[in-house]
Amino acid sequence: MYRQGDVLIIPVAETEVPASAPVPRDRRGRMVLARGEATGHAHVVGGPGLQLVADLDDPDAMFIEVPSHGRVTHEEHGPISLPAGHYRVVRQREYIPGAFRPVAD
């Protein structure tokens, strides 16, 4: 598994990827795993034939399909290379009594 700041990328079996649809690209045509609203910085994934998809029943649950190789980049963190495979994307959370909430990277 790979961690870039507040995003963890966990290898999964292909069978663990649910029925899903491609996540829309952003205005620069990028595939965005997570984005900071104040900074505008984003965790972006790319690679030949690579797909970022989201669970049809839960658009917040994202998966990456990497046919050959991929790369994850962010303005404040070093890049990460992804070998071929399937991955689940997890955004970091923080405990608050009675609940939890996403971390603002």
Added chain:
Amino acid sequence: MKLSHAQEAMAAAIEDQWLAAAVQTGDAARAAAEEGVRDSYRLAGLEVPDRIYWFGSPRAGAVAMALLSGRLPIPAATRPTVSSPDVEAFPSPPTAVAEASPAAARPASAATDGGAPPGVASGESAAGGAPPAAASSERVAAGVGVGSGSSAAEAGVPEWVAEVCAELRLQGWTPGETAGPSLRRRVRTEPWAAARKAAVEALGNDGWAQLSAAAGRRSWGLVMDLIAGRLRLRLGEDLAAAFPGDDSRAARMPVLDAIYGQYDGPWLSTFEAADRLCPEAGLMTGLAGLAEVARHAGWWWANEKVAVLTERPSALTRDNVGRLHRGEGAALEFPDGYGLWAWRGMPIPPELASELPTLTVTRIRHENNAEIRRVMLEHYGYDRYLRDAGARKMGSDETGTLWYLDLPGDEPLVMVEVVNSTPEPDGTSRIYWLRVPPRTRSAREGVAWTFGLTAEEYQPMIQT
């Protein structure tokens, strides 16, 4: 229809523009907004309104609408004791009146701002930047001046209500004059429904769904859930508090009848993107007036004889995930002084803000409200609190350090101290703190929990 990557990027670019409009602060472009209002009436096959009134916040607009409905009695303290010269003093059309009145006063040149389409860059700076302090404080001061001298407070009516009433008169309103029936359904709901039907026909169900995701999903969460929804909820509560008893319903009715102006962007963006894909379908034609108001003003109300428009916020401060967030002032503030105080999206009482700079461990420990205490802890700084209050180090491993502190009458404060893997440009490494569940026993277990994993499962090969 299936969208290509280029078409999705186009949709996302349009969404970014509408998102920028939704978080834009500063003076409304009044002339353009008023023209948008008239267009929306004409497009619905209606006569344009006789009068357009302007107010400095959704709260003032809502109360003005309640007064104009004729169902909310005029506050006793604002009834003139001598015959009012208002009508004679302001015989000009409503627009000119609005610019002459103190609370709505503004530089004449500002009426033509916002003519350029809202750029993404300006939206981002509006979201994160400092409030336009000078302009806003002048206008707040002017707004306060309107109500001075009235005995509103003595009569049990909040002073701001008296100010709205006075402002309405200054803009040419005579008590008894009503706005006529609401046209919200004709002006907003029906054009939306017609455009949606046409868009589904043009794009197919799948195409429409894909486009909605590309052009609207992100901004809907950011604008409706985190800003406009919060505002609507809070405004309902504030109006209920200001008008207890029989007048409560009449005062709150306008909240349900509002058109959201700049906050309509998240759904308008999907139609604009659809219009770009299928220009021949004319999908934006019936929405052009609504879109024009949304680019240039805040909440508004459409009634048969009268439209009431409101200013955009003078300041909006959000955190990095888009929640209203500010410790030393209102996170969302309007030019007449109305505002929402919030810390990471949680509403906080304004009194708390004045206390934040002087917090002590003892004060935080004695706060009974757990949510307020959490805000205090975050503002004080978890690391500082752990040190000052004598936290215990529970252990260190390669993921970080775990700290434990008993909070009397509450669950313990347990946090992991983590060092950022990528050094800052100056060579130092940023340290950050994450609160984890109280039963956490090791730093690894804590960090793993933040990603929904067990300590055994959490084994990152590479971290940056």
